[in-house]
Amino acid sequence: MEIVVCIKQVPDTTEVKIDPVTNTLIRQGVPSIVNPFDKNAVEAALQLKEKHGGKVTVISMGPPQAKDALKECLAMGADAAVLISDRAFGGADTLATSYALAAAIRKLGKVDIIFCGKQAIDGDTGQVGSETAEHLGIAQVTYVSKMDVDSDTAKVEREHEEGYEIIEVKLPVLVSVIKSAEYEPRFPSVRGTMKANRAEIPVWTAADVQADEEKIGLKGSPTKVSKIFSPPRRTQGVVIQKDSAQDSVVELLQKLREAKIV
Template structure:
């Protein structure tokens, strides 16, 4: 069985700052981490590897420093890591990113399951995984809490607003994984970390993939971000104190009317 896990290196959201002049994220000096939901996806893949003897390939698109994220996944137990990195991929939105990742999956050859985290914590779009499935022409199931295999089929427990539903699907399939008790990410072992540090990450550029140049990076991205800004801090509210509730309500309505809220 061949399993592919797509991961993304993201800024630690507790440290994100925005340049007030350029309205872009300040990445310099900001620590980067493996997207937390992608770690859940990684754990799902590793559990299948332990049960069924699968080979796990971890795939990421990003700059050279994204190798750190891939090495962490290798330390967790992945068998192979590939970084897709090229200036031509810069500025890619979800459509261009999913197109590029799908091309990389095709280059890998055979695959049975593609795991993604449900979304990245920097963009929160939850679009790349499903768009990859569309590019590849395979089934997709989102918000997966658990997955079990039975021959060439997978039985999936999918979370939704009112509970869970059980879906059966024929392989190959792409699934996006939520934070789940079934898939609490394991810690890398010391031996795994040492092995990962010795492993050379394979890097693929645009020239290594069967892609159309106009569909990559900024050229292939129909999404345009006009402005990014930090919301103003909330000011402290006004406390109205009167002798009776009726007087307090009357004062409140008076202030709301003066502010033209009502």
């Protein structure tokens, strides 16, 4: 079974800063991590390989330092990794990103299952997985909490607002994985980490994946960010402490009237 996991290296959200002029994230000097939902996707892929055999390849589009994220996935147990990196990919929105990923997946050859995280914590769009499936012309299932495979059919448990539903779908299929107890990411082993550190990760350019230059990077991105900003910090509320609950209520009502709320 050939399994691919699409991952993304993202800035640690506790350290995110925004450039007010360019409306982009300031990544320089900000620690980067593997997108948490993508680690759940890696775990799902590894469990499927352990049960049914096969090969797990992790793939990412990003700058050269994204190799660190790929090596972390190799340390978890993935068999191979590929980085898609080219200045031509710069400025890509979700549509251009998914197009590039789909082109790279085609270059890998026959693939049975593609795993993605539900969404990336930096953009939070949740669109890349679905768009990648559309580019490849294969089935997709979103918000997956658990799945298994029987011959050429995947049986998938999908979470929604009112509970769960069970879906059966023919392979090949792309599934986007949520955080679930079933797919709690494993810790990399010492041996796996040493092996990953020695691994040579191939880098594919736009030419390598035969990407149409009109469909990648800024040229292939129909959406543009007009403005991005951090919400203002909440001011400290007023603490009311009286000798009795009744006195506290009276004081609260007085302050609400002064603020013309009641």
